[in-house]
Each structure stands twice: as C-alpha cells, then as structure tokens.
Amino acid sequence: MSRVLNAKDKDLRTVSAELKSCLSDGEIVIKNAAHLHGLCGGLKTGKITIHGDSGDYLGVLNDGATLRVTGNAGRYLADNMTRGYVLVEGDCGYGAGAYCYGGTIVVYGHAGDFTAVMNKGATILVAGDVGDEVATYMLAGDLIIVGDAGKNLGNYLIRGNIYIRGQWASLGHNTRVQEMMPDDVAKLRGYLEEYGIQADPADFQKIVRLSERPFYKSKPTR
Numbered sequence: 109m110s111r112v113l114n115a116k117d118k119d120l121r122t123v124s125a126e127l128k129s130c131l132s133d134g135e136i137v138i139k140n141a142a143h144l145h146g147l148c149g150g151l152k153t154g155k156i157t158i159h160g161d162s163g164d165y166l167g168v169l170n171d172g173a174t175l176r177v178t179g180n181a182g183r184y185l186a187d188n189m190t191r192g193y194v195l196v197e198g199d200c201g202y203g204a205g206a207y208c209y210g211g212t213i214v215v216y217g218h219a220g221d222f223t224a225v226m227n228k229g230a231t232i233l234v235a236g237d238v239g240d241e242v243a244t245y246m247l248a249g250d251l252i253i254v255g256d257a258g259k260n261l262g263n264y265l266i267r268g269n270i271y272i273r274g275q276w277a278s279l280g281h282n283t284r285v286q287e288m289m290p291d292d293v294a295k296l297r298g299y300l301e302e303y304g305i306q307a308d309p310a311d312f313q314k315i316v317r318l319s320e321r322p323f324y325k326s327k328p329t330r
Contacts, residue, residue, distance in 0.1 A: 110157070116140035120147065127156070145182070148175055151192075164201070167194045170211060183220070186213050189230060195303075202239075205232045208249070214303050221258070224251045227268060235305050243270050244280065252299060254307050262315050264322050270315040271296055273307055279315065282322035286314045 111133045115123045123144060130136060131154045141147055142161040148154075149165065151173035158166065158175065164182035167175045170189040180198035187203070189211040199217035206222065208230035215232075221239035224232050229248040237255035244263040256274035263280025270283075271292070279285075288310075296309035 110135045110137045112137045112139065114139050115144055115147075120144050123147065124149075127154075142179075142182075148173060161198070167192070170194060180217070181215075185215075186211065186230075189213070199236070205230055208232075210249075216305075218255070224249075227251065231299070233299055233303060233305070235307075237274070240277075241280070243268070246270075250295075250299075252296065252312075254305060265315070265317045266322060267317060271312045272315065273312045282318045283315050284318045286316045288312065288314050 111130050113126050115138055135155045137157045137159050139159045141158050142163055145163040146165045146168055148156055148167050150169040152171045154173040156175050158177045161179040162177045162181045165184045165187055166181055167186040168188060170186055170192045172191045174193040177196045181196045181200040183201040183203055184206055185200045185204040186194040187206050189208045192211045195214045197216050200215050200219050202220040202222055204219045204223045205213045205227055206225045208227050210229045213230060213232045215234045218236035219234045219238045222241050223238050224243045224246055226245045227249045231250045233252045235254045238253050238257045240258035241260050241263055242257055243251050246268045247266050248268045251270045253272040257272060257276040259277045260280035261276045262270050262283040265283050292314055293309045296312055300307050
C-alpha cells in the first residue's frame with residue numbers, strides 16, 4: 109500500500125522533510141505538488157509518484173530514486189541526474205535532462221527546447237516531439253526521439269547518439285546522419301519495448317558528430 113503525502117499549501121522544506129521521513133515505508137505518492145520546485149532533489153533511493161503535475165527541477169541531482177509524474181513536468185527535469193529513473197506520462201518543459209551524468213528519463217508526451225543539453229551519459233527517451241536546440245553540446249549517452257524535432261538538432265554535438273524517427277527542422281553544427289546498424293536497431297528495440305512505446309526501431313535515423321573537434325576550423329591546405 110502506498111503512503112500518500114498531500115503537498116497542498118505546504119512549502120518545499122516541509123514536504124521534503126515529510127518525504128525523507130517515510131522513504132523506507134515503500135512507494136510514496138505526492139499530491140498537489142505543482143507549486144514545488146526542486147522536489148525529490150538529491151535522493152539516493154525511493155519509489156515516488158507525483159500525482160498530477162510537478163514543478164521545475166523535479167529530481168534535480170537524482171542519485172538513484174525512481175520518480176514518476178502522472179501529469180506534466182516543468183522545466184529542467186532531472187537536471188544533473190547521476191543515477192535512477194524519471195518517467196513523465198505527460199509533457200515536460202524547457203531543458204529536460206540537462207547536464208545529466210547517467211540514469212534514464214522517459215517522457216511519454218512532448219519535451220521542450222534544449223532537452224538533453226550537455227547530456228553526459230543519460231538515456232533520454234521522448235515519445236513525442238522535441239523543441240529547438242535539443243542535444244546541444246551533448247557529450248555522451250543516447251537521446252531517442254520518436255516524434256519530430258525543431259531547429260539545430262544536435263548543435264555542436266561532441267559525442268553520443270541521437271536517434272529520431274520523425275523529421276527535424278534543421279541539424280546543428282557538427283552533425284551528420286549515419287547509417288543505422290543492427291546493433292542500433294537492437295538497442296532501440298530494447299528501449300521501446302521496455303517502456304511500452306509503440307514504434308518500429310527500423311524507422312529511426314541516427315545522428316552523430318561530424319568531427320572530434322567541433323569548435324575548430326580546419327586549416328586550409330596549401
């Protein structure tokens with residue numbers, strides 16, 4: 109049986125203290141938390157469901173907890189996460205998965221601009237569309253987009269893989285489309301099946317970096 113916390117008319121400090129006091133009780137449900145920014149920050153354990161919408165910075169510095177949002181999430185979802193899982197049944201705002209070192213983020217709706225900016229190793233899966241400047245300065249990890257992307261997808265991509273089934277408005281600097289290999293298809297099939305997303309992995313395209321030195325211009329040949 110789940111432990112239910114009602115965050116209505118409570119501040120972040122109060123709700124965080126209540127949450128930490130019952131983390132060992134099993135699954136926890138938090139209601140009426142859309143006004144709280146930074147909820148579930150830095151947790152190393154726990155299985156927590158946010159019933160309804162969440163505020164900004166949900167799961168910031170997550171280090172092992174499993175978080176689920178039944179509604180929409182705000183901006184900077186799971187910022188700087190190192191381990192754990194964050195799943196959003198609705199949409200999320202600007203900057204989801206920014207600066208993550210690891211862990212898994214799944215958004216079943218749409219994600220905003222600058223999703224996966226400077227991703228350093230997380231797996232980020234978006235079942236809908238994403239905005240502009242997605243995966244800018246991405247350093248490692250996998251970004252899977254089932255829908256469409258906006259402008260400058262993968263801008264100044266350094267390392268890591270972008271898989272996209274839909275279309276993009278434009279690719280960013282230092283990107284190229286690479287042929288999908290059987291290992292890529294198998295990896296995508298595993299992600300999609302694990303999280304219950306209906307899509308054929310063979311329909312995706314793979315985007316990788318063009319150069320190992322994206323910020324330097326080639327010297328002219330003589």
